[in-house]
Amino acid sequence: MTLETPEDMRSTCGLRHIAAGRPVPGSLHSVSVSIPDVASVIGFESGDPATLSRISWGYPRFRTHPYVTRVAELLARDDSLRLGGGLVLTRTERAARAAAAYAGLTPDAVFTGHGVRGVRLPAEEPARARVRTYIQHTGGHLSSREAEDVLLNAGLIADRQPEASADDAPADAIRAHLADAYGAPDAADVSLHNSGMNAVAAAISAVSEIQRENGRRRWLQLGWIFFDTMSLLEKRVIDVEHTTVPDPFDLAEIARIADAHAGELAGIIAEVPTNPSLRTPDVPALREIAARAGCPLVIDATIATPYNVDVLPYADVVCESLTKYATGSADVLMGAAVVNGSSPHAQDLRSALRHHGDEPYRRDLARVAARIRGYAERIDRVNANTLVLADHLERATGVVRSIDWAYDSRSVANYRKVERRPDAPGGVLMVDLKVPLERVYDRLAVAKGPSFGAEFTMASPQIFIAHYDLLATPEGRATLRGRGLHRDMLRISVGTEEPERIVETFERALRPE
The missing domain is CATH 3.40.640.10 (Type I PLP-dependent aspartate aminotransferase-like (Major domain))
Incomplete structure (x- = not known):
């Protein structure tokens, strides 16, 4: 897989379609992945083998980063460690010990090798699942950059990916x-x-x-x-x-x-x-x-x-x-x-x-x-773009039923109580569609997949990604409806592109077929 340097990332995403399975934004350390149509989202969330063969990347707390997988393989091959297969790697010994305890494992399940900490998984699936659950929900995973350094020191990769960094304290x-x-x-x-x-x-x-x-x-x-x-x-x-x-x-x-x-x-x-x-x-x-x-x-x-x-x-x-x-x-x-x-x-x-x-x-x-x-400037641009896009979407009454955001009628009074300044709604919109999600999501030319808050505009079928288990049953769908949520909702994370281009991109996706 060809990956971009940081200088290429903005053009890699931008306001365009991105192929399924492509890391988003394109860096080796990307935290998202392109899942560009609803059929692929369903396949990804349901564990369909054909879909996962195309979309192997994912958010690092949910899908093990390829470099972390390679480090686990390195540890398993090291005869001096005698670890075998089935390893979950963690950022710290604290995380490993806590995960082992949550799974009911003894302290000797925790190991250190090549400077990396982790948990040796038992044969029993319930305990294996509990280790993974603990690390996912507490975010104690091994960083992809730390994994990169381990592989570099072991001679398994030629170099680190270049990127801008500030190394002084x-x-x-x-x-x-x-x-x-x-x-x-x-x-x-x-x-x-x-x-x-x-x-x-x-x-x-x-x-x-x-x-x-x-x-x-x-x-x-x-x-x-x-x-x-x-x-x-x-x-x-x-x-x-x-x-x-x-x-x-x-x-x-x-x-x-x-x-x-x-x-x-x-x-x-x-x-x-x-x-x-x-x-x-x-x-x-x-x-x-x-x-x-x-x-x-x-x-x-x-x-x-x-x-x-x-x-x-x-x-x-x-x-x-x-x-x-x-x-x-x-x-x-x-x-x-x-x-x-x-x-x-x-x-x-x-x-x-x-x-x-x-x-x-x-x-x-x-x-x-x-x-x-660049945090403050980034937020200024996101706020301004969000106001423009929200106004456009609120007028798209043939397709959009309503928009949930900081300034909707239910939240605005409470939001104003803590708002630092006017016209500062943040960049996330949850759009309740009158049409099937596929009609808009599949046509939308932005980065599509998990996560939000990037400098480029992103969209997510958030109910599928966060609550697919509930969508799969009548009881689960009723639970979602009770909280005002359903399958045909589109989460938008507004980026810093030119506002006219953002509006034009969504306008094309919202047009009647």
Whole structure:
């Protein structure tokens, strides 16, 4: 497979069709893959062998990166290690030990070889699946750049892929940049993690550890949020109880449940806006509810970004996937957790976050440090383009039923309460189509597949990708409908291209056949 250098990436994506299975944006370290039509999406999600033979790439937490696979093969062939096959490689020993414990394995399942940590999988499939589940939902996977270095040192590849990086104290540079963006007075309040999910998992684990000493073990989840975050609670990846309020706008119900469980509530988890339904809860009101219940509030602000919303004053911890808008290049996974220094738990949180998360690999830090310099300007352009595209889509009444976004009628009042400035909706739109998804998605000439938040426009059949298991059964489809979701919804991540070209691209896809 021919891959592009960073200088080629923009032209590789752009506003055009991309062949099925092509890494997006084209870098060796791409975090997305082109799945350009609904038939391929169904084949990919259902595990169809013919489809997977064409589309072998994927989001790194879900599909093992080719270089990581090669490192596992290298370890399995090393007779001195006596590992055999069936290995899951992790960023740290902490992640490996935690994954083994979650699967019920003994500590000797954890190994180190060629500087890489991981878990030796047992023969029993349930335990094997639990190891993979833990690593996926907590983002503790081995970085593709670390795998690249292992293969280079072993003489199995000729060189690293060239890319722009900032190697001078990159972690310090990233923390300082984020502290300024969030309004945190001390860069020490920012911890960096192996992925966005690693930051979220660390935040929930850190709060849970602190609160467990007070006999508090229950989390309150607001709305239908990112499915990996839900899985941390539902699959007991983190050993806590949880209660869900389906509608994040229902303050009366949130307050009722929080008050009813006040003595046992460990924390409240919310997204601004929620993923995938893009609903913005009343953040100041949530702060009051959490304070009354005596528990921290954790907010994931990835979609809105700290340049558009000011949520740190209301939260105890704010999490962000730096994979998205902070870098915009869609070629590196990283996350951050920002502690509110005024939180009564601030000191404990700073320590616990680092204990429960996994530090990023040094070359990933260097890549993010180079890209984060353009964060604010990137968001300015995304905001402006989103306003233009949303206006166009709202007038396409023959095809579009409605659009969920920060400024829709249900969310706008709550969003305004935390918005830093006017005309700053972020770049994600969820479009409810009146026509079958295939009619628009298959014709749309943009990058199509998992992920969002790149500097180039992307589209995703998000319900298929995040909740294919629910689409497959009548009961599951009813569950989705109960949350305002169904198969014919298109998630759009607006990029930084010229707005006229973005509108023209969508206009062509929306035209009657």
